[in-house]
């Protein structure tokens with residue numbers, strides 16, 4: 001029997017970003033004993049890096065905004081591949097989740113009349129992003145943590161112990177989910193500092209582990225984004241959807257090389273910044289796709305007037321959805337009209353007074369000054385696409401966040417469906433709060449429904465999990481031993497070059513061959529030293545997840561022979577209405593060492609939601625058969 005630390009909870013939440021913390025708060029408020037486990041420091045989740053804001057149709061800056069407009073924008077942004085029920089719940093509930101954050105202590109920037117201020121962002125028809133300068137994620141995490149502390153104080157008053165009902169296990173990585181038959185029974189992991197093992201028994205586990213960006217070379221994501229939750233779900237028997245859709249944010253830093261990929265927030269464009277090529281041309285006017293022509297200005301005068309008169313002018317094309325802007329930048333660079341370091345110019349210095357730039361974009365001002373010696377109040381930034389967000393994730397039931405495995409829930413970036421083929425900026429922070437809360441409720445209700453039929457963890461499963469966790473210390477095949485850093489670097493290069501922003505069938509096939517080789521080589525990874533804080537060992541464990549998740553992305557990317565949102569196939573450049581009806585579903589293969597991908601039909605859009613769109617717009621995305629019963633064909 002493995003010697004290890006053991007804990008029992010009703011609900012274990014893996015991840016302490018916005019989604020995990022909101023789920024934990026909810027489950028605790030529903031009377032459950034809750035553990036929050038996170039591999040980074042408490043407070044250093046990815047959410048803390050969010051800059052621009054939270055999208056919610058509060059209508060504070062433009063009273064025409066409402067949940068229906070937000071729903072429409074989200075579906076358009078996702079090119080109608082979104083799970084419409086998730087998009088509906090999200091649009092309806094986001095304002096309440098933002099106001100609720102204020103009751104936790106969040107302090108947003110205000111309008112002149114004292115309401116929560118809302119800013120413009122790509123793809124959103126009205127100013128909709130509640131924000132705190134360009135440090136919104138920090139405020140979100142700070143206030144969720146504050147709520148957790150206040151709940152712990154209540155628990156102390158009642159039980160004498162702060163952590164009796166809600167405890168955080170920081171710097172603790174989960175490597176496996178354990179089951180009792182088909183049901184979740186707990187999670188197995190290790191303390192990063194000591195390397196000691198820890199076991200959490202729990203009938204319900206909520207995955208809130210964020211994204212997968214560290215599988216790509218140029219990314220805005222930090223070290224913990226290694227697709228752990230995606231891989232844990234697959235290995236536990238759950239399915240992933242939409243894995244071919246990876247968002248490349250149009251504006252990452254391109255220079256100096258050490259900071260390549262670091263995000264330049266969309267707020268720069270939302271607050272008036274424009275993109276120019278090496279000829280000084282504002283090139284986005286050349287890249288407005290037909291489906292958006294009626295919504296975006298085709299000349300500079302109208303685009304500039306929009307900032308002060310949104311009722312009578314169309315939006316600037318710099319605020320097209322991210323996939324469109326990223327492809328446009330890619331094309332300009334490829335055509336030889338890029339900036340000196342392989343990006344394009346993003347200029348806010350000629351658009352706003354210096355003091356206004358520093359007030360609205362303090363982090364960007366600081367980031368460029370410190371990292372690139374560029375003063376953005378005086379000169380343009382150089383920017384280019386960077387891997388930013390994965391739309392794909394665990395297939396969940398929208399209302400409860402339940403996966404197909406009993407007792408396993410997922411919310412936040414690790415869950416799939418909400419954003420379809422492309423996420424709009426600001427829609428992640430609201431997604432975390434809406435579905436974090438729903439996952440907390442879903443998990444609590446599931447636990448209540450179990451009565452005394454609680455799952456039990458088999459000792460043999462614990463022994464097997466601990467053996468697998470240290471396998472890399474045993475050394476691979478003599479003469480073929482590998483180092484985790486080399487394998488990781490080659491994985492990142494492969495995904496960047498062959499399954500990146502623009503994909504071609506032949507190249508994705510090459511990527512799949514390369515991934516198979518990397519999987520073989522990963523079996524021979526050897527880590528040296530011992531289990532006390534050993535980053536090589538940590539990376540070796542993370543690599544298993546990155547390889548599995550990369551296989552999902554590449555296999556789904558090869559099968560989807562169309563271009564839509566975050567999936568661009570140069571050999572299939574058009575959007576295909578028949579593909580909109582289909583989801584690609586990834587499951588673990590029978591051998592347990594790879595993934596199978598199959599397609600399944602989307603659930604048809606509910607008629608009343610369909611009625612929110614003009615027939616002419618629907619006709620751009622749906623098949624004639626799907627529109628046969630849609631009324632108001634003449635609209």
Ligand code: FAD
Pocket residue numbers: 014015016017018019020037038039040041044045046047048049050051052053054055136137172173174175208209210211220221222224228229263388389411412413414425426427428429430432
């Ligand atoms: P995270 O906040 O990343 O939390 C994941 C948690 O899981 C972490 O605590 C991590 O330690 C833990 N974890 C992972 N694996 C394990 C494991 N194996 N064991 C234990 N713990 C684990 N979105 C917006 O809507 N608006 C914005 O303005 C915005 N700006 C952004 C700026 C940047 C630079 C970036 C990178 C993203 C931005 N996004 C924005 C996207 C948004 O921040 C993320 O999608 C969102 O924060 C994800 O939240 P999450 O709760 O799902 O995961």
